[in-house]
Structures are given as C-alpha cells and as structure tokens.
Amino acid sequence: MKVEAQRIVVRAPNWVGDVVMATPTFRALRENYPDAHLAVVLRPYVRPVLAGSPWFDEVIATEDRGLGRFWALTRRLRAGRFDLGVILPNSFRTALEAWLGGVGHRIGYDRRRRGLLLSAPIAPPRDRKGRFVPRNMVDYYLTLCQHLGCQGLSQREELFITSECQARGDALLARHQVGPDARLLGMNPGGAFGSSKLWPADRFAVVADALAARGFRIILFGSPAERPILEKIAGAMAHKPVLPEPGELDLDVLKPLVRRCSLLVTNDTGARHYAVAFDVPVVCIMGSTSPLYTNVNLEKQIIVQVKVDCGPCQKKVCTTDHRCMTRITPDQVLAAADRLLSGRFGRLPL
Structure with a gap:
C-alpha cells in the first residue's frame, strides 16, 4: 500500500x-x-x-x-x-x-x-x-x-538542459572554434572526492594526444580547483585541446558539453554520471573506490580498474604508493576507448 x-x-x-x-x-x-x-x-x-x-x-x-x-x-x-x-x-x-x-x-x-x-x-x-x-x-x-509503495520504478538516470544553458554551451564551443561537425571527446581528469581518485595527468595527456591524432577535438573538463591539472595536461599535449577559461565552465553548462561528446574519459567523478544520463559512452578509470557503489547502467561504460591488495580502500588520500592508479596504463585506457568508439560495448577484458 x-x-x-x-x-x-x-x-x-x-x-x-x-x-x-x-x-x-x-x-x-x-x-x-x-x-x-x-x-x-x-x-x-x-x-x-x-x-x-x-x-x-x-x-x-x-x-x-x-x-x-x-x-x-x-x-x-x-x-x-x-x-x-x-x-x-x-x-x-x-x-x-x-x-x-x-x-x-x-x-x-x-x-x-x-x-x-x-x-x-x-x-x-x-x-x-x-x-x-x-x-x-x-x-x-x-x-x-x-x-x-511507489510503482513503475526505473534505474534510468536523467538530466535536463535549459535553452539558456544550451546557448551557453554552444557559445563556449564557438569561442574555442569548435564547429558543429567537430568530433568532440571529453577528458575529466579531476575529482572532488580526493587525490586517491586521480589517474596521473601525464597519462591523460598521452591518451588525449592519441585520440586527437585520430581526428577528435579534445575538451578538458574540471573545476576551478582542478585548473592546475588541466593546464598540466594541456601543456603536455602535442595537439592543442579545448581548455575552457576560468569562469566559463560550471556544473550547468557542463551538461550540454558532455552531451555533445562522442566519448568521455574520466576518473570516477560526477562527470561520469552526466555521461550516463545523456547516453554518452564513458571510460571510467577507477582506483580507490569500490565499483559496487556505481555498478549500474553499465551498457555504455567500461570500467578500467586493476586489482591491488590494498583496495578498494575508499580513502580520499592514498597512504602508500597509489598503485591502484599507477598500474593502469595509457594503452589499457586507449583499448577501452577504442572498444566504445567502435560500438563494442561491455566490460573490457584486462
């Protein structure tokens, strides 16, 4: 009842x-x-x-x-x-x-x-x-x-974009000379939870360059606090990415930008769930956190995670050598990206 x-x-x-x-x-x-x-x-x-x-x-x-x-x-x-x-x-x-x-x-x-x-x-x-x-x-x-006693329950995650928000997203891309036919690919290398969730920035740069070489425009997502990470990646890349200026990006305008992407490569953060809500394929690089908390709506997700004896620890800051992240290679992440971009969804055998 x-x-x-x-x-x-x-x-x-x-x-x-x-x-x-x-x-x-x-x-x-x-x-x-x-x-x-x-x-x-x-x-x-x-x-x-x-x-x-x-x-x-x-x-x-x-x-x-x-x-x-x-x-x-x-x-x-x-x-x-x-x-x-x-x-x-x-x-x-x-x-x-x-x-x-x-x-x-x-x-x-x-x-x-x-x-x-x-x-x-x-x-x-x-x-x-x-x-x-x-x-x-x-x-x-x-x-x-x-x-x-509610009926008709569904696991489908859902977000909405106002016309004003969509216009802001379109204007941001136009300012960065991203045309309507550009193949946009998002990278989200930060994580508000703590540094234990962060895959090394230099490895994000390697993956971003490899995908840019295949014709994708790379756009970097992150909060103001994560700006140093974004700048480090942008500075290490041979192909110049779209790096929104301070104040251009917020949690609202992030929605039309993520929806515009062909793929999102991200740590286990909020942007991952934006992608799920907009049916955008996502490669999630996971380290210290347990996948059991987010093991849902995986049809277009690949979780890249290695087994380590100390994880998943759920700690915000690693107290050892961050092996759960440093043992994940760019090649593993690129293999996951290739699988999703080719329409072969499902967990990647690692």
Whole structure:
C-alpha cells in the first residue's frame, strides 16, 4: 500500500554523482505523487545539476555546516508543513533536521544511530556478520521508494538542459572554434572526492594526444580547483585541446558539453554520471573506490580498474604508493576507448 502524502520534502545527496544517481528516485516520487507539492533540500553547489528538471515545486538550498543554517532549515521545514520526508543521505544531521522540522512521516536508512529520528527506519543491506554491503546508489535510493509503495520504478538516470544553458554551451564551443561537425571527446581528469581518485595527468595527456591524432577535438573538463591539472595536461599535449577559461565552465553548462561528446574519459567523478544520463559512452578509470557503489547502467561504460591488495580502500588520500592508479596504463585506457568508439560495448577484458 502506498504511503499517502500531499506535501513531500526529499533531502538530496551531497555529491554531484550521487545527485545524478538519485534522479530515478526524484522521478519516481513525482510520477507516484503527481498532485503533491514536492520540495528538494540540497547543497547550493549541486543545484545546477538539477536545473531544468520538471520534478520539483520548491528548491531549498542549504549548507550542512553551522548551527545557524541548521536552525534556519528546521524553521523552513516547519513552515512547509511537510507530511512526508524522504532522506537520501545517511547522516544523523539530516534526520534530526527533518524530525525537528516537524516532517510527519520520515523515511531513510537506519544508519549512524539515527533510527529513532525516523518514522520508517529502513535496514541497510548487510551480510551475515552484520557488515554493511555496498550497493549501487541508484537502487539504494530507489529502495526507499519501494518501501513507500511507489510503482513503475526505473534505474534510468536523467538530466535536463535549459535553452539558456544550451546557448551557453554552444557559445563556449564557438569561442574555442569548435564547429558543429567537430568530433568532440571529453577528458575529466579531476575529482572532488580526493587525490586517491586521480589517474596521473601525464597519462591523460598521452591518451588525449592519441585520440586527437585520430581526428577528435579534445575538451578538458574540471573545476576551478582542478585548473592546475588541466593546464598540466594541456601543456603536455602535442595537439592543442579545448581548455575552457576560468569562469566559463560550471556544473550547468557542463551538461550540454558532455552531451555533445562522442566519448568521455574520466576518473570516477560526477562527470561520469552526466555521461550516463545523456547516453554518452564513458571510460571510467577507477582506483580507490569500490565499483559496487556505481555498478549500474553499465551498457555504455567500461570500467578500467586493476586489482591491488590494498583496495578498494575508499580513502580520499592514498597512504602508500597509489598503485591502484599507477598500474593502469595509457594503452589499457586507449583499448577501452577504442572498444566504445567502435560500438563494442561491455566490460573490457584486462
């Protein structure tokens, strides 16, 4: 039986990739509660990820730091008189905010000792010894919808591009003399999670040059904090790439640029999930993180990862020799790219 609600608030995840992997849940809530007022609470920096989406009647942007913001959000939730809260992050704070905010029915995972704050605490997946078992985040979030009684669930990740955003993307490419017939190929060598996710920049340059020699225009994606990595790659390349100027690239305009690409080569970051949402083939170079968290919608993805005795460690910074990344060669990544560009989808035998 479906839980009935007229005013729903959903707390979005905090990382870009997780927000994209939550889009099937957002869509399911909208489709199963078509007449309800649906609000989303999110961190301001991920708001552009959901720009243009048709699901939400209200967007509440807040940071997860500081008592002032905490009490401001609880007051906002009380004023909203929400009768259902879907809490996707696992933190104690997000459950406490919903509880103090007077949200009627609060559903989320019973983790980090917050079960008493939830009306419907859902047991996370665990093995026989009680240890948490990683699950891909699309299904992890959709499970909450299943417990609400939602129907017609789909794993398809989805993003939207406004006409203004598309115009910005077109203008950026025009400024860099990328014509409409150019074969664009994206490289995303950064990663906000931490340096443990980063494949060496000089190897990205080797792969980028090899693909540029085959007629592709290479475009480098990254945040302002990752600018030194992008400049290092651009400086090492024999073929000049498209390197957006500071301030040209953000999480909104990144969407039409990724959609324009024939292929994306990336670390395990948010841009990877943009590509999945736009059905763009993607080579994902994975090191310290477990593929179990993202093992979904793999039809046009190849994960390049080597087995090491210390991984996957889930650490933000490697405490040894970063062997999970340094043992991945440019030839392995190029082989994956060749396979995808030739339409041979599926896992690459390494």
